[in-house]
Amino acid sequence: MFKFIVKGTGFSSIDSKNVKAFENCLFCISEEGTVGAIISPEEKEYQALIKEYSEKNKFQELTHGQFILPGFIDLHIHAPQWAQAGTALDLPLYDWLNTYTFPLEAKFSDRHFAETVYSDLVSQLIKNGTTTALYFATVHRQSSLRLAEICSEKGQRGLVGKVVMDDPEQNPEYYRDATANEALAETELFIQEVLELNKRTPQGVYPVVTPRFIPSCTDDSLKGLGALAAKYDVHIQSHCSESDWAHSFVQERFGKNDAFALNDFGLLTEKAIMAHCGFLSDDDMALFADKGTAVAHCPISNAYFGNAVTPIAKLLNNYKIETGLGSDISGGFSPSLFDNIRQAVISSRMLEDGVDKECCSEKRGVAGSSISLNEAFYLATAGGGESLSLPIGKLAVDYAWDVQIVDSKTLPIFSEEEPLLSIFQKILYLSRPEHIHEVWIQGKKVHDRNRMEVEVQA
Secondary structure, eight states: OOSEEEEEEEEEESSSSOEEEEEEEEEEEOTTSBEEEEEOTTSTTHHHHHHHHHHTTOEEEOOTTEEEEEOEEEEEEEGGGGGGTTSOTTSOHHHHIIIIIHHHHHGGGSHHHHHHHHHHHHHHHHHTTEEEEEEEOOSOHHHHHHHHHHHHHHTOEEEEEOEEOOOTTTSOTTSSOSOHHHHHHHHHHHHHHHHHHHTTOTTOEEEEEEEOOGGGOOHHHHHHHHHHHHHHTOEEEEEESOSHHHHHHHHHHHSSOHHHHHHHTTOOSTTEEEEEOTTOOHHHHHHHHHHTOEEEEOHHHIIIIISSOOOHHIIIIISOOOEEEOOOTTTSOOOOHHHHHHHHHHHHHHHHHOSOTTSOHHHHSOTTOOOOHHHHHHHHTHHHHHHHTSSOSSSSTTSBOOEEEEEOTTSSOOOTTOOHHHHHHHHHHHOOGGGEEEEEETTEEEEETTSSOOOOBO
Protein backbone atom coordinates (compact mmCIF):
# COMPACT_ATOMS: atom_id res chain seq x y z
CA MET A 1 0.00 0.00 0.00
CA PHE A 2 2.82 2.43 0.94
CA LYS A 3 6.47 2.53 -0.08
CA PHE A 4 7.63 3.25 3.49
CA ILE A 5 6.48 4.88 6.72
CA VAL A 6 8.21 7.43 8.94
CA LYS A 7 7.19 7.91 12.57
CA GLY A 8 7.96 11.28 14.08
CA THR A 9 6.83 14.75 15.05
CA GLY A 10 6.64 17.38 12.34
CA PHE A 11 5.64 21.00 11.87
CA SER A 12 3.78 22.47 8.91
CA SER A 13 1.93 25.66 8.03
CA ILE A 14 -1.83 25.30 7.83
CA ASP A 15 -2.18 28.90 6.62
CA SER A 16 0.02 32.00 6.53
CA LYS A 17 -0.28 32.62 10.29
CA ASN A 18 -0.69 29.22 11.93
CA VAL A 19 1.54 26.16 12.31
CA LYS A 20 0.39 22.67 13.22
CA ALA A 21 2.44 20.15 15.19
CA PHE A 22 1.95 16.55 14.05
CA GLU A 23 2.96 14.74 17.24
CA ASN A 24 4.26 11.16 16.88
CA CYS A 25 2.39 10.68 13.63
CA LEU A 26 2.97 8.08 10.93
CA PHE A 27 3.81 9.68 7.59
CA CYS A 28 2.92 7.09 4.98
CA ILE A 29 4.77 7.65 1.70
CA SER A 30 3.43 6.44 -1.64
CA GLU A 31 5.34 4.86 -4.49
CA GLU A 32 5.22 8.25 -6.24
CA GLY A 33 7.02 9.93 -3.35
CA THR A 34 4.00 11.79 -2.03
CA VAL A 35 2.31 11.68 1.37
CA GLY A 36 -0.35 8.99 1.09
CA ALA A 37 -1.68 9.32 4.64
CA ILE A 38 -0.86 10.89 7.99
CA ILE A 39 -1.94 8.64 10.86
CA SER A 40 -2.11 9.99 14.41
CA PRO A 41 -1.52 7.76 17.48
CA GLU A 42 -5.20 7.53 18.43
CA GLU A 43 -6.25 6.08 15.07
CA LYS A 44 -7.00 2.36 15.10
CA GLU A 45 -4.57 1.34 12.33
CA TYR A 46 -1.60 3.12 13.97
CA GLN A 47 -0.06 0.15 15.78
CA ALA A 48 -0.88 -2.30 13.00
CA LEU A 49 0.93 -0.17 10.43
CA ILE A 50 4.01 0.08 12.66
CA LYS A 51 4.11 -3.70 13.03
CA GLU A 52 3.48 -4.39 9.33
CA TYR A 53 6.08 -1.98 7.95
CA SER A 54 8.67 -2.82 10.62
CA GLU A 55 8.50 -6.43 9.50
CA LYS A 56 8.95 -5.30 5.90
CA ASN A 57 11.98 -3.19 6.92
CA LYS A 58 10.19 -0.17 5.52
CA PHE A 59 9.74 1.75 8.76
CA GLN A 60 11.83 4.61 10.12
CA GLU A 61 11.32 6.06 13.60
CA LEU A 62 12.97 9.37 14.37
CA THR A 63 15.21 9.48 17.42
CA HIS A 64 14.51 11.64 20.44
CA GLY A 65 14.99 15.31 19.60
CA GLN A 66 14.55 14.90 15.85
CA PHE A 67 11.76 16.76 14.07
CA ILE A 68 10.39 16.96 10.54
CA LEU A 69 10.09 20.24 8.66
CA PRO A 70 8.93 20.64 5.06
CA GLY A 71 11.82 21.21 2.70
CA PHE A 72 12.54 24.85 1.99
CA ILE A 73 11.56 26.45 -1.33
CA ASP A 74 14.00 29.13 -2.50
CA LEU A 75 12.30 31.36 -5.04
CA HIS A 76 15.28 33.45 -6.14
CA ILE A 77 18.85 32.27 -6.70
CA HIS A 78 21.47 33.52 -9.14
CA ALA A 79 23.27 30.21 -9.54
CA PRO A 80 26.52 31.49 -11.12
CA GLN A 81 26.91 34.05 -8.36
CA TRP A 82 27.63 31.30 -5.83
CA ALA A 83 31.25 31.80 -6.94
CA GLN A 84 31.21 35.36 -5.59
CA ALA A 85 29.04 34.89 -2.49
CA GLY A 86 30.05 37.34 0.21
CA THR A 87 31.88 39.66 -2.19
CA ALA A 88 31.57 43.46 -2.48
CA LEU A 89 28.16 43.79 -0.88
CA ASP A 90 29.04 47.35 0.13
CA LEU A 91 28.71 48.60 -3.47
CA PRO A 92 25.59 50.09 -5.08
CA LEU A 93 23.68 47.59 -7.23
CA TYR A 94 24.69 49.05 -10.61
CA ASP A 95 28.39 49.11 -9.68
CA TRP A 96 28.24 45.64 -8.14
CA LEU A 97 26.74 44.18 -11.31
CA ASN A 98 29.22 45.76 -13.69
CA THR A 99 32.36 45.42 -11.58
CA TYR A 100 31.90 41.90 -10.24
CA THR A 101 28.80 40.07 -11.38
CA PHE A 102 28.80 40.41 -15.16
CA PRO A 103 32.52 39.50 -15.50
CA LEU A 104 31.89 36.42 -13.37
CA GLU A 105 28.79 35.31 -15.24
CA ALA A 106 30.62 35.68 -18.54
CA LYS A 107 32.92 32.85 -17.42
CA PHE A 108 30.02 30.40 -17.63
CA SER A 109 30.60 30.07 -21.34
CA ASP A 110 33.10 27.50 -20.04
CA ARG A 111 30.93 24.46 -19.38
CA HIS A 112 33.57 22.88 -17.12
CA PHE A 113 33.63 25.95 -14.88
CA ALA A 114 29.84 25.95 -14.83
CA GLU A 115 29.81 22.27 -13.85
CA THR A 116 32.12 22.92 -10.89
CA VAL A 117 30.16 25.87 -9.50
CA TYR A 118 26.68 24.51 -10.13
CA SER A 119 27.43 21.08 -8.71
CA ASP A 120 28.74 22.58 -5.49
CA LEU A 121 25.83 25.01 -5.21
CA VAL A 122 23.10 22.39 -5.60
CA SER A 123 24.81 20.16 -3.03
CA GLN A 124 25.16 23.03 -0.56
CA LEU A 125 21.53 24.07 -0.96
CA ILE A 126 20.34 20.52 -0.32
CA LYS A 127 22.48 20.36 2.84
CA ASN A 128 20.80 23.59 3.93
CA GLY A 129 17.36 22.00 3.57
CA THR A 130 16.41 23.56 0.21
CA THR A 131 14.45 20.95 -1.70
CA THR A 132 13.11 23.20 -4.47
CA ALA A 133 15.07 26.04 -6.07
CA LEU A 134 14.19 28.66 -8.67
CA TYR A 135 17.39 29.57 -10.51
CA PHE A 136 18.65 32.30 -12.77
CA ALA A 137 21.52 30.79 -14.76
CA THR A 138 23.39 32.88 -17.42
CA VAL A 139 22.92 33.81 -21.07
CA HIS A 140 24.68 30.56 -22.07
CA ARG A 141 22.19 27.87 -23.07
CA GLN A 142 24.49 24.86 -22.70
CA SER A 143 25.73 25.65 -19.22
CA SER A 144 22.18 26.61 -18.18
CA LEU A 145 21.03 23.19 -19.36
CA ARG A 146 23.85 21.63 -17.34
CA LEU A 147 22.43 23.27 -14.20
CA ALA A 148 19.06 21.66 -14.91
CA GLU A 149 20.80 18.30 -15.44
CA ILE A 150 22.68 18.63 -12.13
CA CYS A 151 19.40 19.30 -10.31
CA SER A 152 17.94 16.20 -11.97
CA GLU A 153 20.96 14.06 -11.06
CA LYS A 154 21.23 15.22 -7.43
CA GLY A 155 17.50 14.86 -6.81
CA GLN A 156 16.64 18.52 -6.26
CA ARG A 157 13.49 19.97 -7.77
CA GLY A 158 14.91 22.71 -9.96
CA LEU A 159 13.32 25.48 -11.98
CA VAL A 160 16.00 26.94 -14.25
CA GLY A 161 16.08 29.94 -16.55
CA LYS A 162 18.50 30.79 -19.34
CA VAL A 163 18.90 34.51 -18.69
CA VAL A 164 18.05 37.00 -21.45
CA MET A 165 19.89 40.35 -21.54
CA ASP A 166 20.15 41.68 -25.09
CA ASP A 167 20.14 45.48 -24.90
CA PRO A 168 23.55 46.64 -26.21
CA GLU A 169 23.20 49.98 -24.42
CA GLN A 170 22.73 48.44 -20.99
CA ASN A 171 24.88 45.29 -21.06
CA PRO A 172 28.61 44.87 -21.58
CA GLU A 173 29.70 43.72 -25.01
CA TYR A 174 31.48 40.71 -23.53
CA TYR A 175 28.35 39.43 -21.77
CA ARG A 176 24.98 39.66 -23.49
CA ASP A 177 22.77 38.00 -26.07
CA ALA A 178 23.91 39.14 -29.51
CA THR A 179 20.39 39.98 -30.71
CA ALA A 180 16.82 39.64 -29.56
CA ASN A 181 16.20 36.98 -32.21
CA GLU A 182 19.14 34.91 -31.00
CA ALA A 183 18.04 35.27 -27.38
CA LEU A 184 14.55 34.07 -28.23
CA ALA A 185 15.76 31.17 -30.38
CA GLU A 186 18.15 29.99 -27.65
CA THR A 187 15.43 30.36 -25.01
CA GLU A 188 12.98 28.29 -27.02
CA LEU A 189 15.54 25.54 -27.56
CA PHE A 190 16.38 25.62 -23.85
CA ILE A 191 12.69 25.24 -22.96
CA GLN A 192 12.40 22.23 -25.25
CA GLU A 193 15.54 20.61 -23.84
CA VAL A 194 14.45 21.00 -20.21
CA LEU A 195 10.94 19.75 -20.94
CA GLU A 196 12.55 16.63 -22.39
CA LEU A 197 14.81 16.28 -19.34
CA ASN A 198 11.76 16.55 -17.09
CA LYS A 199 10.35 13.35 -18.58
CA ARG A 200 13.06 11.37 -16.76
CA THR A 201 13.18 13.46 -13.56
CA PRO A 202 10.75 12.15 -10.91
CA GLN A 203 10.94 15.22 -8.66
CA GLY A 204 10.54 17.58 -11.60
CA VAL A 205 12.82 20.03 -13.37
CA TYR A 206 11.26 22.94 -15.18
CA PRO A 207 12.29 25.60 -17.74
CA VAL A 208 11.68 29.21 -16.77
CA VAL A 209 11.42 32.22 -19.08
CA THR A 210 13.94 34.68 -17.60
CA PRO A 211 14.34 38.28 -18.72
CA ARG A 212 17.01 39.45 -16.28
CA PHE A 213 15.09 42.66 -15.66
CA ILE A 214 13.64 45.36 -17.84
CA PRO A 215 16.81 47.51 -17.88
CA SER A 216 18.77 44.69 -19.55
CA CYS A 217 16.24 43.77 -22.25
CA THR A 218 14.96 45.30 -25.47
CA ASP A 219 11.26 45.60 -26.19
CA ASP A 220 11.59 42.88 -28.83
CA SER A 221 13.04 40.34 -26.42
CA LEU A 222 10.49 41.16 -23.71
CA LYS A 223 7.60 40.75 -26.14
CA GLY A 224 9.04 37.51 -27.52
CA LEU A 225 9.61 36.05 -24.06
CA GLY A 226 6.03 36.73 -23.09
CA ALA A 227 4.93 34.89 -26.24
CA LEU A 228 7.21 31.90 -25.48
CA ALA A 229 5.90 31.63 -21.93
CA ALA A 230 2.35 31.50 -23.28
CA LYS A 231 3.23 29.03 -26.04
CA TYR A 232 4.80 26.50 -23.68
CA ASP A 233 2.84 27.38 -20.52
CA VAL A 234 6.01 27.66 -18.44
CA HIS A 235 7.08 29.66 -15.42
CA ILE A 236 8.42 33.21 -15.70
CA GLN A 237 10.87 34.98 -13.40
CA SER A 238 12.44 38.41 -13.30
CA HIS A 239 13.19 41.32 -10.97
CA CYS A 240 10.52 43.91 -10.34
CA SER A 241 10.94 47.34 -8.71
CA GLU A 242 14.00 46.16 -6.81
CA SER A 243 15.79 49.42 -6.05
CA ASP A 244 15.61 53.19 -6.50
CA TRP A 245 17.76 52.91 -9.61
CA ALA A 246 15.92 50.01 -11.27
CA HIS A 247 12.48 51.36 -10.40
CA SER A 248 13.31 54.83 -11.74
CA PHE A 249 14.90 53.42 -14.92
CA VAL A 250 11.66 51.71 -15.94
CA GLN A 251 9.55 54.77 -15.14
CA GLU A 252 11.77 56.91 -17.35
CA ARG A 253 11.76 54.38 -20.19
CA PHE A 254 8.06 53.51 -20.24
CA GLY A 255 6.35 56.16 -18.14
CA LYS A 256 4.97 53.47 -15.84
CA ASN A 257 6.08 51.13 -13.07
CA ASP A 258 7.74 47.76 -13.62
CA ALA A 259 4.58 45.79 -12.89
CA PHE A 260 2.55 47.44 -15.63
CA ALA A 261 5.43 47.38 -18.10
CA LEU A 262 6.01 43.67 -17.51
CA ASN A 263 2.29 43.02 -17.87
CA ASP A 264 2.25 44.81 -21.22
CA PHE A 265 4.70 42.18 -22.49
CA GLY A 266 2.68 39.23 -21.15
CA LEU A 267 5.14 38.58 -18.31
CA LEU A 268 2.73 38.76 -15.36
CA THR A 269 0.86 35.45 -15.15
CA GLU A 270 -0.15 32.86 -12.57
CA LYS A 271 3.18 31.17 -13.25
CA ALA A 272 5.25 34.34 -12.83
CA ILE A 273 7.45 35.01 -9.79
CA MET A 274 8.91 38.48 -9.45
CA ALA A 275 11.82 39.10 -7.09
CA HIS A 276 12.13 41.90 -4.53
CA CYS A 277 9.19 44.20 -5.35
CA GLY A 278 10.18 46.70 -2.68
CA PHE A 279 8.72 49.68 -4.55
CA LEU A 280 5.35 48.28 -5.62
CA SER A 281 2.54 50.83 -5.46
CA ASP A 282 -0.96 49.91 -4.38
CA ASP A 283 -1.96 49.76 -8.05
CA ASP A 284 1.00 47.45 -8.73
CA MET A 285 -0.08 45.17 -5.89
CA ALA A 286 -3.65 45.08 -7.16
CA LEU A 287 -2.33 44.08 -10.59
CA PHE A 288 -0.22 41.29 -9.07
CA ALA A 289 -3.26 40.01 -7.19
CA ASP A 290 -5.42 40.12 -10.32
CA LYS A 291 -2.86 38.28 -12.44
CA GLY A 292 -1.95 35.72 -9.76
CA THR A 293 1.71 36.74 -9.95
CA ALA A 294 3.86 35.85 -6.94
CA VAL A 295 6.55 37.78 -5.07
CA ALA A 296 9.93 36.33 -4.08
CA HIS A 297 10.93 38.17 -0.89
CA CYS A 298 14.71 38.34 -0.40
CA PRO A 299 15.22 40.02 2.98
CA ILE A 300 19.00 39.67 3.31
CA SER A 301 19.65 40.87 -0.23
CA ASN A 302 17.20 43.74 0.15
CA ALA A 303 19.20 45.00 3.12
CA TYR A 304 22.16 45.46 0.77
CA PHE A 305 20.64 46.43 -2.56
CA GLY A 306 16.91 46.97 -2.16
CA ASN A 307 16.93 50.53 -0.76
CA ALA A 308 13.68 49.67 1.05
CA VAL A 309 11.97 46.94 3.08
CA THR A 310 9.41 45.01 1.05
CA PRO A 311 6.00 45.34 2.80
CA ILE A 312 5.33 41.63 3.19
CA ALA A 313 2.46 41.99 5.67
CA LYS A 314 0.68 44.26 3.20
CA LEU A 315 1.22 41.83 0.31
CA LEU A 316 -0.10 38.91 2.35
CA ASN A 317 -2.88 40.49 4.35
CA ASN A 318 -4.19 43.37 2.26
CA TYR A 319 -3.76 41.99 -1.25
CA LYS A 320 -3.55 38.21 -0.72
CA ILE A 321 -0.58 38.02 -3.08
CA GLU A 322 1.20 34.67 -3.19
CA THR A 323 4.58 35.26 -1.58
CA GLY A 324 7.61 33.11 -0.87
CA LEU A 325 11.19 33.52 0.27
CA GLY A 326 14.41 33.81 -1.69
CA SER A 327 18.08 33.82 -0.74
CA ASP A 328 19.07 35.88 -3.80
CA ILE A 329 22.55 34.40 -3.87
CA SER A 330 24.78 36.34 -4.05
CA GLY A 331 23.08 39.65 -3.34
CA GLY A 332 22.15 37.67 -0.27
CA PHE A 333 25.27 36.06 1.16
CA SER A 334 23.64 33.05 2.81
CA PRO A 335 22.36 29.89 1.08
CA SER A 336 20.25 29.12 4.17
CA LEU A 337 16.56 29.93 4.24
CA PHE A 338 16.79 29.60 8.03
CA ASP A 339 18.85 32.80 7.87
CA ASN A 340 16.34 34.43 5.54
CA ILE A 341 13.40 33.44 7.76
CA ARG A 342 15.09 35.26 10.63
CA GLN A 343 15.90 38.31 8.53
CA ALA A 344 12.35 38.46 7.18
CA VAL A 345 11.07 38.87 10.74
CA ILE A 346 13.81 41.37 11.64
CA SER A 347 13.27 43.52 8.53
CA SER A 348 9.52 43.61 9.06
CA ARG A 349 10.02 44.82 12.63
CA MET A 350 12.36 47.56 11.39
CA LEU A 351 9.78 48.65 8.82
CA GLU A 352 7.08 48.81 11.49
CA ASP A 353 9.17 50.58 14.13
CA GLY A 354 11.33 52.70 11.85
CA VAL A 355 15.06 53.29 12.17
CA ASP A 356 15.58 57.05 12.37
CA LYS A 357 15.63 58.07 16.04
CA GLU A 358 15.51 61.74 15.02
CA CYS A 359 11.96 61.21 13.78
CA CYS A 360 9.14 61.00 16.32
CA SER A 361 7.87 57.50 17.08
CA GLU A 362 4.45 58.19 15.54
CA LYS A 363 6.03 58.85 12.14
CA ARG A 364 9.15 56.70 12.34
CA GLY A 365 7.74 53.46 10.99
CA VAL A 366 4.88 51.91 8.99
CA ALA A 367 2.18 50.51 11.25
CA GLY A 368 1.05 46.95 10.64
CA SER A 369 4.23 45.91 8.86
CA SER A 370 5.70 43.30 11.21
CA ILE A 371 5.30 39.61 10.49
CA SER A 372 5.53 36.68 12.88
CA LEU A 373 7.96 33.79 12.83
CA ASN A 374 5.06 31.58 11.72
CA GLU A 375 4.52 33.82 8.72
CA ALA A 376 8.21 33.79 7.80
CA PHE A 377 8.19 29.96 8.01
CA TYR A 378 5.15 29.94 5.75
CA LEU A 379 7.03 32.04 3.18
CA ALA A 380 9.89 29.52 3.12
CA THR A 381 7.59 26.51 2.74
CA ALA A 382 3.89 26.58 1.86
CA GLY A 383 4.03 30.11 0.45
CA GLY A 384 6.78 29.06 -1.93
CA GLY A 385 4.79 26.05 -3.07
CA GLU A 386 1.72 28.17 -3.71
CA SER A 387 3.84 30.70 -5.60
CA LEU A 388 5.05 27.95 -7.93
CA SER A 389 1.61 26.30 -8.19
CA LEU A 390 3.14 22.98 -7.13
CA PRO A 391 2.01 20.52 -4.38
CA ILE A 392 5.05 21.11 -2.19
CA GLY A 393 5.89 22.91 1.05
CA LYS A 394 3.47 21.20 3.44
CA LEU A 395 3.14 18.02 5.45
CA ALA A 396 -0.16 17.08 3.87
CA VAL A 397 -1.75 14.26 1.92
CA ASP A 398 -0.94 14.35 -1.80
CA TYR A 399 1.98 16.73 -1.23
CA ALA A 400 5.51 15.64 -2.16
CA TRP A 401 7.55 14.07 0.65
CA ASP A 402 10.06 16.91 0.55
CA VAL A 403 11.35 17.18 4.09
CA GLN A 404 14.32 17.97 6.27
CA ILE A 405 14.89 16.07 9.49
CA VAL A 406 16.34 18.46 12.06
CA ASP A 407 18.08 17.36 15.26
CA SER A 408 17.41 19.65 18.21
CA LYS A 409 19.51 17.85 20.82
CA THR A 410 22.21 20.55 20.89
CA LEU A 411 19.69 23.40 21.10
CA PRO A 412 18.89 24.96 24.51
CA ILE A 413 15.99 22.66 25.40
CA PHE A 414 16.31 21.63 29.04
CA SER A 415 12.85 20.34 29.90
CA GLU A 416 10.87 17.38 28.66
CA GLU A 417 7.79 19.54 29.25
CA GLU A 418 8.82 22.24 26.74
CA PRO A 419 5.81 22.89 24.45
CA LEU A 420 6.25 21.65 20.91
CA LEU A 421 5.64 25.05 19.35
CA SER A 422 8.33 26.54 21.61
CA ILE A 423 10.73 23.91 20.30
CA PHE A 424 9.62 24.83 16.77
CA GLN A 425 10.59 28.45 17.37
CA LYS A 426 14.00 27.45 18.73
CA ILE A 427 14.59 25.27 15.67
CA LEU A 428 13.86 28.18 13.33
CA TYR A 429 15.93 30.71 15.21
CA LEU A 430 18.92 28.56 16.17
CA SER A 431 19.39 25.83 13.57
CA ARG A 432 22.48 25.68 11.38
CA PRO A 433 23.24 23.27 8.51
CA GLU A 434 24.82 20.82 10.95
CA HIS A 435 21.42 20.35 12.62
CA ILE A 436 19.92 19.02 9.36
CA HIS A 437 20.54 15.28 9.49
CA GLU A 438 18.54 14.11 6.49
CA VAL A 439 16.88 15.66 3.45
CA TRP A 440 14.29 13.86 1.33
CA ILE A 441 12.87 15.02 -2.00
CA GLN A 442 9.94 13.30 -3.70
CA GLY A 443 10.32 10.34 -1.34
CA LYS A 444 14.06 9.88 -1.99
CA LYS A 445 16.85 10.54 0.48
CA VAL A 446 19.29 13.04 -1.02
CA HIS A 447 21.34 14.01 2.05
CA ASP A 448 22.45 12.17 5.18
CA ARG A 449 24.92 13.80 7.58
CA ASN A 450 26.05 10.37 8.75
CA ARG A 451 27.50 9.74 5.31
CA MET A 452 29.89 11.91 3.32
CA GLU A 453 28.00 11.39 0.10
CA VAL A 454 24.57 9.91 -0.49
CA GLU A 455 23.37 8.50 -3.72
CA VAL A 456 19.81 9.53 -4.45
CA GLN A 457 17.95 6.60 -2.95
CA ALA A 458 14.51 5.49 -1.91
